Amino acid sequence: MMYVGLDYHKRYSVATKMGEDGEVLEQVRLLNDAPCLLEFLSGLPPDTKIALEATGSWYWFYELLEDRGTELHLAHPLRTRAIAEARIKTDRVDSRILAHLLRTDLLPAAYIPPRAVRDVRETLRYRASLISLRTQVKNKVHAILSKNGIRPRYKDLFGKGSLRQLRALELRPAYAEELRGYLRLAEALQRLIAEVDARVEEIAKDDPRAMLLTTIPGIGYYSALLITSEIGDIGRFPSARKLCSYAGLVPRVRSSGGRTHYGPITKQGSKYLRWIMVELSPHFVRGSSRMERLYRRVCLRHGKNTARVAVAREMLKVIYYMLRDERPFYED
Template sequence: MINVGIDVHKKRCQACLKDEKGRLIEELNIPNTTEGAEQLASMLTTYGEAKIVLESTGNLWIRLYDTLNQHAPTFKVVLANPNKTRIIAEAKIKNDRMDARVLADLVRADLVAESYVPNHEIREQRALLRKRRSLVNDIVAVKNRIHNQLDKYDLQPHYSDVFGKQGREWLRNLQLPPIERTILDVNLKQLQSLEESVQAITVKIAQEAIDRADVKLLMGFTGIDYYSAMLLLSEMGPITRFPSAKKLVSYAGLAPGIRQSADHTVHGRITRDGNKYIRWILIEAAQNASRFDPKLRPFYLRVAARRGHQKAITAVARKMLVSIYHVLKRQETYHGQRDELLERKINRLQRTVDSSLQAE
């Protein structure tokens, strides 16, 4: 059994091989390409069994991780959580070679804090759902630029929605200086292109969501539609990997920070160390649930009276995630579900899927 630590970078990877007693066998520097990954995997098979650890850095690890996993059943490949691999972050001497050596020692001693690695299907779902969020943010940015142009010339639209049908017609016919007119036309074209892209992705998400029972369970929550449900499910992965609701809350970064001193324990702001996508979508959902959910509205009002709106919203998001955990774990309906609201959500989902079939 050999122990392999690999420090992954954009163009190259530094690998360190050590035996079971921690003695250095070999050090390698390979290109972070498909060919480089194949060569490393082939070389490592000559040693038989191997425990291999990579440090997760963005998406740079994916190619190498998949190649090593596919190449030999005798490999145990783990992905180290960089936030918990403190020994590397705090090292006084830092370079790729030293990092790879430390990783090899950690995996040899079974001291690696592992990151969850979703399967290929979940990774693809995450990419699609995250792309939609990114495009929606781009739409907001373009709309803000258009609003800034209108403010610059003190132009006030006579429509409640300047980006509705009549509002856009008004924007297209605005008399502006030539350069400003060109900029506005570019912004309007960009806006239309982004909206078409969002619609295409939304249809794809709806098609994947329509037959999923777990999606419909989560749609029973006020503030959660099929997009929110799909995002939560892809970011969480199998609910069985969390031994408790507390672990899931911590994974999402919604657990309050704790400071202890002598006999005092102080609960502070949320840690924000976890999955930012789960945290974001639940905070969005909590804004709605705090107003309309029959179970969560009274809870929100109690917390808001003592601690203010934002902390109350965070508390609602945390409470929702605990309920989501139990709903998925037990495969049961959310106790605050409003059947008429769920029916409207499912009908909207069905219409989105049907519209794509008609377009074909």
């Protein structure tokens, strides 16, 4: 059997071929285009295993190998300490260490969601990017109004009443042209968001797990689909605490000399799952008397932000049992 460690970059990759005895057979530099990579793969034995670090551009290469049926292992970047702690860090050293960890069965594997889940994630993150762009446009419009000493009368800056007010403003030509452009951009973003919202609703209604989560007060189609797509297979988490750790919602722990200190949350793992749970925490507080009691108790001692995180963590535990047992939400 052959083991291949691949140090993957945007434009090129460095591959190390390693035998079962740990001997480095070959190290090559490859351009990241399909013909070059496929030519390299065609020269490998059928039972070859490949290790690839989970960087930002691993999707394309993984799907190239997935279609070919090659066995690929994705390495968790934070846990591949052998690379991070190496005194000499080069592309060749990194690829060799990946091959060695794979050969010795010490490679810290990262979760690879199925292609259907990856596609759902892309749709949800596309919507999040549109919302971010709309927020940027709102901030630009607020800046124009501030420069002209105008305070908007409406809370929703891009609502119907507010848009009528903005279009009726008499500003100097430079500001008027700028405002018209941003309003046209806002209208285009609104249409795109409406289109993707319809698509999200369609996907969520076909997903029993997402519909299960909509029984929780405050969770809609987008939130439910985002949570289920980020979690993936609930069976890969042996406990609710492991799921909370994956979301980065557990505190850092330092224990030495019989003393244990708990710090802020780790913020490691899925940033999207952590974000949506914290964003939904006010809805959880309003919709559940148990969460309201937890929020008030933690808020008195540690403040509002810590209380929101505590509610987010507790609700994620509830979601874990809902998905594991396939049951709807109910108040204890």
